[in-house]
Amino acid sequence: MIVEAAPAKLNLALHVRRRREDGYHDLETLFAFVADGDVLTVALAEAESFTLTGPFAGGLMHEGDNLVLRARRAFAESVASLPPLAVTLDKRLPVASGIGGGSADAAAMLRACARIARTGADEARLTAVASALGADVPACLAGVTAIGDGRGDRLSALDGFAGTPVLLVNPGVAVSTRDVFAAWDGIDRGPLPTGDAATIAREGRNDLAVPAKSVAPVIGEVIDALDQLAGTTLVRMSGSGATCFALFADAATRAAGAHAIGAAYPGWWYLETVLT
Numbered sequence: 001m002i003v004e005a006a007p008a009k010l011n012l013a014l015h016v017r018r019r020r021e022d023g024y025h026d027l028e029t030l031f032a033f034v035a036d037g038d039v040l041t042v043a044l045a046e047a048e049s050f051t052l053t054g055p056f057a058g059g060l061m062h063e064g065d066n067l068v069l070r071a072r073r074a075f076a077e078s079v080a081s082l083p084p085l086a087v088t089l090d091k092r093l094p095v096a097s098g099i100g101g102g103s104a105d106a107a108a109m110l111r112a113c114a115r116i117a118r119t120g121a122d123e124a125r126l127t128a129v130a131s132a133l134g135a136d137v138p139a140c141l142a143g144v145t146a147i148g149d150g151r152g153d154r155l156s157a158l159d160g161f162a163g164t165p166v167l168l169v170n171p172g173v174a175v176s177t178r179d180v181f182a183a184w185d186g187i188d189r190g191p192l193p194t195g196d197a198a199t200i201a202r203e204g205r206n207d208l209a210v211p212a213k214s215v216a217p218v219i220g221e222v223i224d225a226l227d228q229l230a231g232t233t234l235v236r237m238s239g240s241g242a243t244c245f246a247l248f249a250d251a252a253t254r255a256a257g258a259h260a261i262g263a264a265y266p267g268w269w270y271l272e273t274v275l276t
């Protein structure tokens with residue numbers, strides 16, 4: 001039995017540069033990953049099966065085309081054939097929330113397929129399959145701190161700041177990535193700053209925050225709530241929202257922050273974790 005972690009992705013900075021002819025946008029982003037996320041379990045079986053468990057399984061139960069199954073199909077079509085697999089996805093991350101849940105699951109499935117088919121060496125083929133599944137999937141496949149440009153799928157790794165305490169907060173509103181990009185005002189506000197990852201994060205922006213707030217105004221409340229916490233070193237929305245994150249100087253102030261959010265907003269989801 002294979003267990004693959006599907007950790008949440010963060011966009012520590014996300015600069016949107018240009019709308020392209022193909023409907024996508026050229027962007028520059030600083031990807032980072034945290035220690036927690038969904039968990040995918042894959043076992044050889046008599047027959048194919050797919051089981052959803054976990055706190056956020058419900059929202060996906062009635063959708064036909066889970067990204068995990070699309071990844072399995074894409075792998076079988078483009079890389080290597082597979083035996084029947086029993087797949088279980090423990091869905092712990094909120095759906096359509098800017099932390100790449102579906103992309104992380106698809107990437108974890110590709111990693112599992114590569115282990116089962118023993119095609120691990122064929123990185124380029126796997127990355128091409130990942131890219132066709134979604135702009136975030138190559139970053140999730142690599143799973144390391146990286147700058148992404150193009151659609152966000154052209155990656156160059158850099159040293160991150162692993163161990164930094166993070167609090168993720170989501171107000172329980174699903175936000176469509178497509179709708180948020182469509183609400184972007186078309187103004188190029190400039191490239192990512194240069195420097196190490198910490199500098200890029202600190203001096204960067206998320207250009208999707210304003211359009212995301214126009215789609216889901218509650219995101220403004222999440223940012224305000226995080227801004228009021230003691231000990232934060234950075235507060236920002238991730239991806240196309242609605243999840244926002246705060247980085248903290250230490251785990252004690254993160255715990256105090258999580259407690260304050262939980263008490264003031266009992267309906268919101270939050271996760272205490274660390275950058276990897």
Ligand SMILES: C[C@](O)(CO)[C@H](O)COP(=O)(O)OP(=O)(O)OC[C@H]1O[C@@H](n2ccc(N)nc2=O)[C@H](O)[C@@H]1O
Pocket residue numbers: 011014023024025026027029098100103133134135136137150151152177178181239240
């Ligand atoms: C916002 C980010 O999460 C930042 O990492 C990603 O760019 C989104 O990546 P993703 O969820 O894997 O996105 P996809 O599933 O490929 O695209 C969903 C939709 O988002 C829009 N989209 C996505 C990525 C991109 N660079 N430009 C876009 O305009 C397109 O309308 C697309 O149809």
Ligand SMILES: Nc1ncnc2c1ncn2[C@@H]1O[C@H](COP(=O)(O)OP(=O)(O)OP(=O)(O)O)[C@@H](O)[C@H]1O
Pocket residue numbers: 060063065066067068089094095096097098099100101102103105106136175177239240241
């Ligand atoms: N395993 C999955 N997990 C989450 N969403 C899935 C999955 N499979 C299919 N989907 C569909 O994909 C959509 C986008 O989900 P996802 O969680 O990847 O978005 P996101 O959190 O906004 O990611 P990103 O940060 O890449 O924008 C969902 O609305 C859902 O309909």
